[in-house]
Amino acid sequence: SYVLTQPPSVSVAPGQTARITCGGNNIGSKSVHWYQQKPGQAPVLVVYDDRDRPSGIPERFSGSNSGNTATLTISRVEAGDEADYYCQVWDSSSDHVVFGGGTKLTVL
Amino acid sequence: QVQLQESGPGLVKPSQTLSLTCTVSGGSISSGDYYWSWIRQPPGKGLEWIGYIYYSGSTYYNTSLKSRVTLSVDMSKNQFSLKLTSVTAADTAVYYCVRVGYSSFAGDYWGQGTLVTVSS
Numbered sequence: 040s041y042v043l044t045q046p047p048s049v050s051v052a053p054g055q056t057a058r059i060t061c062g063g064n065n066i067g068s069k070s071v072h073w074y075q076q077k078p079g080q081a082p083v084l085v086v087y088d089d090r091d092r093p094s095g096i097p098e099r100f101s102g103s104n105s106g107n108t109a110t111l112t113i114s115r116v117e118a119g120d121e122a123d124y125y126c127q128v129w130d131s132s133s134d135h136v137v138f139g140g141g142t143k144l145t146v147l
Numbered sequence: 148q149v150q151l152q153e154s155g156p157g158l159v160k161p162s163q164t165l166s167l168t169c170t171v172s173g174g175s176i177s178s179g180d181y182y183w184s185w186i187r188q189p190p191g192k193g194l195e196w197i198g199y200i201y202y203s204g205s206t207y208y209n210t211s212l213k214s215r216v217t218l219s220v221d222m223s224k225n226q227f228s229l230k231l232t233s234v235t236a237a238d239t240a241v242y243y244c245v246r247v248g249y250s251s252f253a254g255d256y257w258g259q260g261t262l263v264t265v266s267s
Contacts, residue, residue, distance in 0.1 A: 040210075070251060070252070070253075072251070072252070072253040072254070074194075074254070081243055081257040081258065081259055081260050082194065082243075082254070082257055083257070084253055084254060084255050087248075087251055087253035087255070088251055088253070093255060125193065125194055127194075127252075127253075127254075128252075129252035133210070134207050135196065135207075135209060135210070136184070136186075136196035136199070136209075136247075136252060137196070138193060138194045138195070138196065139193075140193050141193045141194070
């Protein structure tokens with residue numbers, strides 16, 4: 040089965056740029072989606088199809104995907120960005136939705 | 148504005164069947180543009196896809212749960228449902244119903260989630 044690997048944690052100071060990676064075999068050939076989940080809340084889609092943003096999501100959130108790594112980039116990080124972030128793909132070979140293990144973003 | 152709301156028992160005994168329903172408002176479940184999905188999250192852990200159903204009744208299930216899961220849709224009530232049989236403590240989780248894009252497989256609308264505890 041297809042596996043997505045995320046770092047357990049990422050820390051960044053306010054105003055800096057956070058980069059959260061999602062590794063997978065030839066993930067560049069798949070569409071990657073990213074979710075933000077704050078404590079006690081449902082996940083929220085922040086980036087879909089590698090780099091598109093749903094309406095209402097700040098431009099500070101961006102995505103890229105190439106080779107074996109997809110990246111969620113959060114520019115000018117704010118305290119309110121502190122959350123768990125999950126990447127997700129559709130694995131057509133198994134007809135499965137696959138999630139990464141999640142990354143806890145800490146704003147120092 | 149599309150809204151999804153889970154409903155069902157918050158406590159289920161081991162070996163029994165977990166049953167949840169998701170009511171969709173602000174959009175039609177019969178839209179061919181979406182799948183309707185269940186995703187769960189054990190306390191303190193990550194997200195796990197359970198399965199999804201299309202309005203036509205076509206279903207796709209997580210292989211690890213396939214033998215115990217049944218999804219169904221009721222277009223007259225704009226609802227879809229989850230049944231998970233032979234539950235154990237490992238099935239204790241927050242269960243989310245989610246609208247998933249037909250071509251993107253991105254979950255754009257999520258219910259608030261409902262905690263189901265498996266305990267005697």
